[in-house]
Amino acid sequence: xxxxxxxxxxxxxxxxxxxxxxxxxxxxxxxxxxxxxxxxxxxxxxxxxxxxxxxxxxxxxxxxxxxxxxxxxxxxxxxxxxxxxxxxxxxxxxxxxxxxxxxxxxxxxxxxxxxxxxxxxxxxxxxxxxxxxxxxxxxxxxxxxxxxx
Numbered sequence: 001x002x003x004x005x006x007x008x009x010x011x012x013x014x015x016x017x018x019x020x021x022x023x024x025x026x027x028x029x030x031x032x033x034x035x036x037x038x039x040x041x042x043x044x045x046x047x048x049x050x051x052x053x054x055x056x057x058x059x060x061x062x063x064x065x066x067x068x069x070x071x072x073x074x075x076x077x078x079x080x081x082x083x084x085x086x087x088x089x090x091x092x093x094x095x096x097x098x099x100x101x102x103x104x105x106x107x108x109x110x111x112x113x114x115x116x117x118x119x120x121x122x123x124x125x126x127x128x129x130x131x132x133x134x135x136x137x138x139x140x141x142x143x144x145x146x147x148x149x
């Protein structure tokens with residue numbers, strides 16, 4: 001194989017990955033999964049007693065999957081502009097997510113020391129909190145950019 005064929009093959013693979021979108025009906029599926037997860041989180045917090053840590057983890061993962069389905073599903077009318085806006089929203093979500101992951105533990109540490117006036121320990125963010133924040137930023141940026149196009 002010559003160099004151009006290898007480059008074209010790699011370019012085609014990357015385009016397949018970056019252009020991957022689920023059908024529009026997955027937006028409804030993702031919204032339903034996310035809404036049910038949030039409702040069940042409230043039910044678990046206020047109505048259920050006992051050891052339900054496994055349910056908490058399951059609902060967190062279901063919420064992330066629902067938001068991911070919403071994020072990668074197509075619009076009813078997908079064109080070059082909506083694809084560009086989606087990529088911009090992913091970029092913003094990544095940048096804001098990294099800044100959030102770097103700054104938020106120190107903010108939380110400072111606030112907890114002021115409120116409790118004791119030697120609070122430094123706590124790192126969990127994966128759920130960072131992923132949830134990044135998916136929320138992506139979805140909000142995309143829909144805001146789409147509204148003002």
